[in-house]
Amino acid sequence: MNATLRYLLPRLAWTLLLLALLSLLAHWSDGLARKGNDKTVLRAVLFINGTLGDKSFFDSAAKGMRRAGRELPVSVRVVEGGNDPTRWESALADLADSGDYDIVLAGTFTMVPYVQRLAGEFPRMRFVMFDAAVDYARCACGNVHSILFRQNEGAYLAGYLAAMLLQERLLPGLPTNAGLGQVGGMQLPVIDDYLLGFGAGARAANPSIRVAIQYANGFSDPAAGKDIANAQMAAGAGLIFQAAGATGQGVTEAASEAHRYTIGVDLDQYEMYRHSNPQRAAAIVTSVLKNVDVAIVQALSLALRQQLPYGRADSLGLAEGGIGLAPHSEVLDRLPQPLRQRLDAVRADLVSGRLHPPSGFARANTEARG
Secondary structure: OOHHHHHHHHHHHHHHHHHHHHHHHHHHHHHHHHHHHHHHOEEEEEEEOOOOOOOOHHHHHHHHHHHHHHHOOEEEEEEEOOOOHHHHHHHHHHHHHOOOOOEEEEEOHHHHHHHHHHHHHOOOOEEEEEOEOOOOOOOOOOOEEEEEEOHHHHHHHHHHHHHHHHHOOOOOOOOOOOEEEEEEOOOOHHHHHHHHHHHHHHHHHOOOOOEEEEEOOOOOOHHHHHHHHHHHHHOOEEEEEEEOOOHHHHHHHHHHHOOOEEEEEEOOHHHHHOOOOHHHHHOEEEEEEEOHHHHHHHHHHHHHOOOOOOOEEEEEOOOOOOEEEOOOOOOHHHOOHHHHHHHHHHHHHHHHOOOOOOOHHHHHHHHHHO
16 A cells, blocks of 8 residues: 555545535434424415405404414415405415415305315315315215304304393393394305204294394395394394394494394404494394304314314314304393303203204205205
8 A cells, every 4th residue: 555545545534434424414404304394384274265354254264273373383374265256266276286285274165166176186185174064975075174063053042042131121222022133144054054043042932022034145245234234123123143244244333323232143243342342342242153263273283183084074063162152241241140040051952952953954955855
């Protein structure tokens, strides 16, 4: 071995050792990065087939996404699709095809056919359908989890409360023979589920009570809601139950101006207005809470643990905490204890299954078969 080799070999050995160590360090660092990403990030997007600001259903869904982003290792985005239905399917397809998300969430019956088609086109994407269910027997939807709500249970409880309040003359300023009104956004099974439940609960408390019903033919028209409410109040309604999205804001506005009362849906609307508009809040007796926000957080939590049951629908009602009544308002906080106990007994019967309110979905199925 000449002098040059004796000089170069030790240095070459050190160089190779250094390169091996650097390679091992890079592999270890890359492994940590991949482990961190896999462990801490689920990419979720909520598609709103409409716009935010309804102070009801869509705002509740967005609230759930924000909460998931705060409390879970999930990156979240909310996309507003606008009010043009012809754009919804392509917008949803773009989200599923983008590669930017692991799970796409969408709600309402309107989105069902789009999700059913896209589930087959993007079998590796995961979908959550809430407040509606895909038809698992007719689509390749093993990658879709559906969440339904038994809103008729909460509406029954609200109707019972409303009739008690009128019967016991606990709503100041109302005519002696005041009745009830109902405003639905559109005549759809999910809206009928609310209205049928409310009417049944009211008649259980007072079989002779008058209950008027009218549909606004839209969920984003507060002016139409206000006109319908004014007409119902002119005909003797002292309290109006509204299940109408943003259209329901007009109902609440009309009731507050006329010193009448309303019951809302989805979000706690009394709490929403309590500071910003006390006069409007005073008109709100309670809200039938559809806890879309809670359902979304639970779904994403299960998805993180790879425990979300794709390929099936779950139903949430009073027993599961998916539905409830908002607990506070100026009216509820003055409710006499005997009436509160009666309401609690009705709730217990609904939770146990001793009471079965009529369902808008059952009526829709009967009409479809006929």
